[in-house]
Amino acid sequence: MTAFAALAGAVSEDEVVLHFGDPIREQRRLVAGTAVAPLGDRTVIEVSGDDRLSWLDSITSQSVAGLVAGESTELLVLDPQGRVEHAAGVFEDGSSVWLIADAADAESLATWLQRMVFRSRVAVTVRSELELVGFFSGGAAEQAARELALSPNGTALVWADPWTAVQRGGHQYSDVERHPSAEYAWRVAIVDADAAASVVTLIEGAGVDVAGLLATEALRIAAWRPRWTGEVDERSLPHESDWIRSAVHLSKGCYRGQETVAKVHNLGHPPRRLAALHLDGSDDVLPTPGDAVFAADVEVGHVTSVAQHHEDGPIALAILSRRAPIGDLIVKAGDVDVAAAQQVIVPADAGATADVPRLTRLSRRPEGQDPRKA
Numbered sequence: 001m002t003a004f005a006a007l008a009g010a011v012s013e014d015e016v017v018l019h020f021g022d023p024i025r026e027q028r029r030l031v032a033g034t035a036v037a038p039l040g041d042r043t044v045i046e047v048s049g050d051d052r053l054s055w056l057d058s059i060t061s062q063s064v065a066g067l068v069a070g071e072s073t074e075l076l077v078l079d080p081q082g083r084v085e086h087a088a089g090v091f092e093d094g095s096s097v098w099l100i101a102d103a104a105d106a107e108s109l110a111t112w113l114q115r116m117v118f119r120s121r122v123a124v125t126v127r128s129e130l131e132l133v134g135f136f137s138g139g140a141a142e143q144a145a146r147e148l149a150l151s152p153n154g155t156a157l158v159w160a161d162p163w164t165a166v167q168r169g170g171h172q173y174s175d176v177e178r179h180p181s182a183e184y185a186w187r188v189a190i191v192d193a194d195a196a197a198s199v200v201t202l203i204e205g206a207g208v209d210v211a212g213l214l215a216t217e218a219l220r221i222a223a224w225r226p227r228w229t230g231e232v233d234e235r236s237l238p239h240e241s242d243w244i245r246s247a248v249h250l251s252k253g254c255y256r257g258q259e260t261v262a263k264v265h266n267l268g269h270p271p272r273r274l275a276a277l278h279l280d281g282s283d284d285v286l287p288t289p290g291d292a293v294f295a296a297d298v299e300v301g302h303v304t305s306v307a308q309h310h311e312d313g314p315i316a317l318a319i320l321s322r323r324a325p326i327g328d329l330i331v332k333a334g335d336v337d338v339a340a341a342q343q344v345i346v347p348a349d350a351g352a353t354a355d356v357p358r359l360t361r362l363s364r365r366p367e368g369q370d371p372r373k374a
Contacts, residue, residue: 003197004038007210016040019212026211027218027310031183033139035209036199037216039132041229043106044190045088045099047113049122052097059116059256061238062090063169063249069094069153072160073167074247076238077112082260084236086112087228087247089161089188095153100132100188102229131196134216137185141209144202149189157190162246163225169249171265173242173350174224184223218307221317224276224345230289230305231274231317237261239270240319242346264351272301272319273346279306279314279331280339286314287333293318293340294332300324303331316340322348 005012009021017038019026029035047056057065062075069092077086086109089100101109106126113124130150135141137160149156163181166172172179191199202208220227226241238248238261248261264270279287286306293301301320309315316331318340326348331338 003193003200004040004210007200007203011212017212019214020210023212023214023218023308024310026209026215029209030136030141030211030215030219031310033136033141034207035135035211035215036141036145036203037134037211037213038196039134039188039213039216041103041213042132042188043101043103044127044130044132045101045106045110045113046125046127047097047099047122048095048125049120051120051122053092055117055120055122056090056097057252057255059113061248061255061257061261063252064090064092064097067092067097069155072162074162076243076247077109078238078255078257078261080256080260082237082257082264083234084228084232084238084243087232089159091157091159091190093151093153093155093157098157098159098190100159100190102227105228129193131191131193133189133191133196133199135187135189137187140207142187144199144208145187145189145191148191148195148198150191150195159188159190161186161188161225163223166245167249169251170245170247171250172245173239173346174245174344175347179224181223181225184219184225186220214307217305218309218315221276221305221307221315222309222312224274224317226274226317227305231319233319235272236319237264237270237272239264239351240272240346241274267352269322269349269351270346271322273322273324273344273348273350274304275301275318275320275324275345276343277303277316277318277329277331277340278312278343279316281314283336283338285333285336285338287316287331287338292332293320293324294330295325295327300329317345324348 060075073090091098110126231241291303306316329340
């Protein structure tokens with residue numbers, strides 16, 4: 001975002017603002033609702049046309065056919081084996097569906113959607129000229145962002161992240177008394193370039209602060225929130241990162257990959273599981289995504305996302321083998337072994353949650369009973 005990158009103290013990489021001098025302070029202000037964050041690492045896709053909702057419902061993991069103007073949700077595109085290919089936030093404004101995707105995935109997602117149109121009355125457009133501003137609800141930042149959000153069809157384009165709670169048709173594998181997502185009231189406003197410049201004016205003159213990617217990622221990781229850029233690889237199933245709680249409707253109609261989703265959920269267990277790691281910071285070494293995770297001398301997974309959190313210090317998310325032991329682990333960060341206290345997000349016995357009726361075996365029917373009447 002050019003307007004934000006021009007602010008004093010902005011440190012950018014590949015057109016994404018990483019921070020404005022103090023990522024820890026930026027996290028605190030985001031949580032307090034007094035800061036906004038330019039999200040240059042995400043892209044907007046507009047889906048218009050009369051069939052947009054029923055069409056998206058038929059080809060993705062989420063039930064979106066009944067969305068009304070102002071509603072938000074999230075969807076996944078799965079391959080025939082149920083593995084995650086694409087992910088996007090969803091906002092319906094009454095005339096268009098607005099998808100928010102990670103920038104590295106947006107073009108591929110849009111291309112796949114365009115291939116699936118066939119005879120449906122749908123148009124898919126990448127809106128790369130639009131910008132995204134993230135914030136937490138409940139403060140001055142929200143008021144500023146909502147006032148500047150686009151409203152092309154009379155409804156302000158502000159997506160509410162559904163990760164805050166288990167959504168209708170979803171299921172949570174995490175077995176904790178209070179899920180950290182309860183405090184994750186994350187919002188994203190879609191704005192144009194002029195509005196982004198206006199946000200900068202507010203920052204400079206009205207006491208609204210600004211934050212970078214390092215701050216937003218730290219808060220996401222602390223909320224155990226999976227993201228396509230971090231937690232998805234060629235093997236990812238939605239069960240492994242507890243993504244069914246917000247992005248999969250288990251009782252909707254058929255869609256690609258649905259059979260695998262149902263089979264793993266009802267009859268089996270995902271082969272891997274997401275865990276939160278609290279890292280030892282005494283060596284002042286922060287692992288990077290992809291670093292291997294070990295239990296004793298056995299490699300059991302890899303780090304997917306990592307950050308310095310304003311309260312918890314160095315933290316990470318990691319995808320582990322389902323058979324990885326519960327307890328302390330080691331992350332190999334180059335030549336340094338970083339001790340990691342593990343907090344289970346997805347238990348090893350996740351899945352197999354449905355009561356599957358068992359057929360009576362022939363040998364157990366009462367003597368003389370006609371099997372056709374059993």
